[in-house]
Amino acid sequence: MIEVLVDDGGWREAPTKDLERAVLAACRDAGVTEGEVSLALVDDAAIAELNRLHLGRDGPTDVIAFALYEEGEPLVGDVYVGADQAARQAAEEGVSLREELVRLAIHGTLHVLGLEHPEDPGARTASAMYRKQEALVREVLGLSF
Numbered sequence: 001m002i003e004v005l006v007d008d009g010g011w012r013e014a015p016t017k018d019l020e021r022a023v024l025a026a027c028r029d030a031g032v033t034e035g036e037v038s039l040a041l042v043d044d045a046a047i048a049e050l051n052r053l054h055l056g057r058d059g060p061t062d063v064i065a066f067a068l069y070e071e072g073e074p075l076v077g078d079v080y081v082g083a084d085q086a087a088r089q090a091a092e093e094g095v096s097l098r099e100e101l102v103r104l105a106i107h108g109t110l111h112v113l114g115l116e117h118p119e120d121p122g123a124r125t126a127s128a129m130y131r132k133q134e135a136l137v138r139e140v141l142g143l144s145f
Contacts, residue, residue, distance in 0.1 A: 002027045002035055002075070009041040011083050015098045022102045022140045026109035027075065029136060035075025037112060039105055047082035060085050063104045065111035077112030081105060099141060106136045 004023045008014035023037050042050075044060040051057045051064060062085045069076040081104045090100035110129055117129040124130055 002032065002037065005036070005038040007038070007040040009043070009083065011041050013097055014041055014083075015101060018098060018102050018140060019105045022105040022136070023079070023109045025136050025140050026106050026113065029132070030113045032075050032113065035069070035077075037075065037077050037079060037109060039079045039081065039108070041081050041083040041101070044082060044084040047080060047085065050080055062086055062089060063108040063111075065108035067112045067114065075112065077109070079105065079108030079112060081108065099137065102140050103133065103137050106133050106140070 002024055004020045006014075006016045006019050008016050019039055023039060027033075027035070027037070047062075047064065048058070048060045051059065051061050054064065054066075055061075060082050062082050064080045064082075066078045067076075068078065081101060083101070086100045086104055087097055090097045093100070110133060115129045115132070117124045117127040
């Protein structure tokens, strides 16, 4: 069984059930049936601090994920979603905040599962990870596009 713990960080707009379903969909797609993933929505200051401490980068970002397990062990991971950044990205992309939060929950979970993507923005959207992410977003939200 996969246990998903969602900390909405006090965000009124947080679609916690959708975020839980997003994490579970990514795990199911990867064939993972045992483990625990925690997902926390955090503000710009918190995600910027995580970004600086763990990735050596300045400023806020949209998602940071940590795989906390070794090969052969049950899945354990932490996903931090920058809710302020998600809101900005949703506005820029013309999608709902709900959709962008689900996208980032899936993206972070895919990283916890070991998937990676190129850093170049053009190559990123052509990557297998991106295609999987977008298919899972459509599945979780029942979208057809």
